[in-house]
Amino acid sequence: MRVFAALDPRLPLSQVRAVARRMEALGFDGIHIPETIHDSFAVALLAAEHTSRITLRTAITLAFVRSPTVVAYGAWDLAAFSGGRFELGLGTQIKQNIEGRYGMPWSEPVARMGEYLEAVRELFAAFTSGGPVRYEGEHYRLTRMQPYFNPGPGTAVAPPVLLGAVNPGMCALAGRLADGVITHSTNSDPDYLRDVVRPALEKGAAAASRPTPGIIAAAPVATGANAESVGKERERMRRLLAFLYSTPSYKSTLVRLGLPELFDQLREMTQANQWDRLHTVMSEDVLDALLICGDYAALPDLLHERYDGLVEGVVLSAPADDGADDRLRLAIEDLRSR
Numbered sequence: 001m002r003v004f005a006a007l008d009p010r011l012p013l014s015q016v017r018a019v020a021r022r023m024e025a026l027g028f029d030g031i032h033i034p035e036t037i038h039d040s041f042a043v044a045l046l047a048a049e050h051t052s053r054i055t056l057r058t059a060i061t062l063a064f065v066r067s068p069t070v071v072a073y074g075a076w077d078l079a080a081f082s083g084g085r086f087e088l089g090l091g092t093q094i095k096q097n098i099e100g101r102y103g104m105p106w107s108e109p110v111a112r113m114g115e116y117l118e119a120v121r122e123l124f125a126a127f128t129s130g131g132p133v134r135y136e137g138e139h140y141r142l143t144r145m146q147p148y149f150n151p152g153p154g155t156a157v158a159p160p161v162l163l164g165a166v167n168p169g170m171c172a173l174a175g176r177l178a179d180g181v182i183t184h185s186t187n188s189d190p191d192y193l194r195d196v197v198r199p200a201l202e203k204g205a206a207a208a209s210r211p212t213p214g215i216i217a218a219a220p221v222a223t224g225a226n227a228e229s230v231g232k233e234r235e236r237m238r239r240l241l242a243f244l245y246s247t248p249s250y251k252s253t254l255v256r257l258g259l260p261e262l263f264d265q266l267r268e269m270t271q272a273n274q275w276d277r278l279h280t281v282m283s284e285d286v287l288d289a290l291l292i293c294g295d296y297a298a299l300p301d302l303l304h305e306r307y308d309g310l311v312e313g314v315v316l317s318a319p320a321d322d323g324a325d326d327r328l329r330l331a332i333e334d335l336r337s338r
Contacts, residue, residue: 001304001308001313001335001336002216002312002313002336003027003313003335003336004028004029004031004055004057004216004313004315004316005030005031005032005315005316006031006032006034006059006218006316006317007020007031007033007047008317008318009034009035010036010037011038011043011318013038013042013046016046016050017047017049019318020046022321023054025325026319026328026329027329027332027333029054029055029313029336030054030057031047031051031055031056032057032058032089032182032218033047033056033057033058033059034059034060035062040060040061041058041075041078044058044086045078045081048078048082048086049081054085055085055086055087056085057086057087057162058087058089059162059216059218060089061088061090061091062091062093062098062102063090063091063092063113064093064098064104064109064116065098065102065104068116068120068142071088071090071120072123072124075088075159076124076127076151076155076159077151078159079157079159080151080156084156086159087160087161087162088120088159088160088161088162089161089162089163089164090116090117090161090162090164091163091164092109092113092164094247094248094249109170110169110170110173111138111139113163115137115138116139117161117173117177117178118137118177119135119137120161121161121177122134122135123135123145124158125158126145126150127150127151127155127158128153128158129153130150131150133145160179161179162182162213162216163177163178163180163181164182165181165182165197166183166184166186166187166250168196168197171197171200171201172200172201172203172207173204174201174204174213175202175203175204175208175212176204176205176207176208176210177204177208178213179213180214180215180216181197181213181214181216182216182218183197183216183217184250185218185219185220185241185244186220186244186245187250188218188219188220189306190306190307190310192253192256193217193310198212201213201215214311214312215310215311215312216313216314217313217314219306219307219314219315220237220241220292221293221303221316221317222234222237222291222293222294223294223295223296223316223319224296224319224320225295225296225322225323225324225327226324227295229320229322230293233320234287234293237287237291238279238282238287239279241282241287241290241291242279242281243278245262245263246263246267246269246270246278248263248267257289259286259289262281262282266278266281269281296324296328296330296331297327299335300334300335300338308338
């Protein structure tokens with residue numbers, strides 16, 4: 001099982017170098033780079049400059065706020081600069097954020113993302129050959145790539161493209177067009193992966209007559225060197241999960257777990273702009289149902305019990321330095337070796 005570290009979305013750019021080096025030294029296979037308050041490509045560039053082995057994957061770069069050409073140029077540059085260690089993870093975000101936070105238009109996401117992936121692939125093909133590009137769809141039309149603007153063959157190898165997906169339609173699209181799927185921390189429980197994500201991936205892959213891509217699961221985990229560290233991380237995750245589950249797109253998970261009233265409570269609080277109080281409705285029983293908790297020694301067994309045979313890799317929040325890196329390194333080595 002491959003193991004990835006997700007950077008803190010609010011990590012200051014001045015700290016990216018040190019954190020990326022530490023994640024590489026701990027033995028992680030790769031780093032997941034989110035996009036919330038920082039540009040994911042800027043963070044990936046800093047991490048690439050200060051590491052030498054580890055895979056660098058955006059998880060996820062927001063597609064619908066950028067043209068496919070802008071994304072293709074950035075991904076191509078990062079692939080070249082990192083020596084082939086960069087992987088492009090794309091996602092849609094939700095309608096409210098695309099329209100209200102970014103001021104960009106929204107449309108049916110699955111069909112649009114399908115065109116987006118196809119367009120990026122066409123651009124990579126043009127960069128690889130040094131030739132022209134032609135892609136015409138309902139949402140995107142690319143017909144112009146003069147040699148002056150083409151980075152040209154030999155400058156990089158096209159990076160893998162993964163898709164962030166929650167619902168069956170997007171998972172099926174990943175099966176048809178992507179090199180892998182990155183699940184959200186709200187839909188990474190084993191039952192959902194087994195009953196929804198895997199069948200949708202297989203359906204999409206079969207339609208395209210291609211192998212089924214792997215699943216990278218963003219496991220909701222609270223871990224640390226000891227009970228105190230685990231407890232602190234549990235409280236951080238209480239706040240994060242409360243925010244995430246206030247989003248309508250993730251309500252289905254709570255319904256499946258028999259917690260539909262929790263979404264109603266969270267939604268009512270967000271509509272009243274009570275963002276700082278969301279965590280107060282996340283009881284200990286609810287948190288136990290949503291979160292994997294255990295110290296470094298217990299972590300390999302906890303994750304393998306849930307994910308063995310289901311996923312290609314798991315994603316953990318980049319752990320804070322609690323003075324027990326030797327124990328964390330052993331846990332990561334154990335996870336990777338099974």
